Amino acid sequence: MQEAIESLVGAYSGRYLPESLARAAIVEVGRRTYSRGFVAANDGNISVRIGDDVILATPTGRSKGFIREDELVKVSLSGEKLEGLLEPSSEIRMHLGIYRTRPDVMAVEHAHPPICTGFAVAGVALDKCILAEVVMTLGAIPIAGFAAPSTQELADAVAEKVRLCDAVLLANHGAVTVGRDIFAAHYSMERIEHLAAITLVARQLGGEKLLTPRQVQEISEAQRVSGGRLPALACKTCDDASCSLGSSASERDPGESTVTSSEVTVAEDVSEERVAELVSAIREEFAEL
Ligand SMILES: [Zn+2]
Secondary structure (H helix, E strand, C coil), X not given: CHHXXXXXXXXXXXXXXXXXXXXXXXXXXXXXXXXXXXCCCCCCEEEEEEECCEEEECECCCCCCXXXXXXXXXXXXXXXXXXXXXXXXXXXXXXXXXXXXXXXXXXXXXXCCHHHHHHHHHCCCECECCCHXXXXXXXXXXXXXXXXXXXXXXXXXXXXXXXXCXXXXXXXXXXXXXXXXXXXXXXXXXXXXXXXXXXXXXXXXXXXXCXXXXXXXXXXXXXXXXXXXXXXXXXXXXXXXXXXXXXXXXXCCCCCCCCCHHHCCCCCCCXXXXXXXXXXXXXXXXXXX
């Protein structure tokens, strides 16, 4: 069932998810987040944009591993609760700040994966070019300065960083990832935790060997040729602070992937009712197994 929900979500990448599908997807991503140990207890939060001014978010005080679809809360972009028996996540300000800053972002995940959070606690950014997959997808992962959880200061610090990045570490706290759909945001969370683990092992073995500027250029060119988008904030190819994939980073307009909200519409050929039918058919089919 999980794969079926994921592929249905993929068909809506970059657009608003129908509500029934958004509910099923948040529950599934919450289950993955908890089972992978990316959060402890009731930590972490997940949200999805489902309309021009409607965000569906996890509630406060619930383990992400066991949330139910009817516990999710709808809020407006200004933070007004629109629907739900429970209160929205205590970090909802951070999510809303991201949605207001990045109209192209359709989902946000916040978690505390232990290894990348260790980097955030140590004040060490994951911004070196060491893995082709990261060069092509996330680029540099900066650290937003410390602000207490749930505050507007934290929301503002993250919103500023997320202008150019899809993944940000939060000093002495955790990580935030965003995406054009909820699984893209979750896979970025997996990717930074994996990158942090590899970086940690490499440093225990004497230090990572950075990709050279030429190698990074080749990787970037391959990504361009295949039609993929390059991250707006490129990783650094050497230890010199001024050295980054500077030339190609400046060529890229950080706003180029941004779409206006008026361009974002639910698929015209598939009604919301049809998607709800598909979601419940998927549930029934898998309930029989
Ligand atoms: Zn947190």
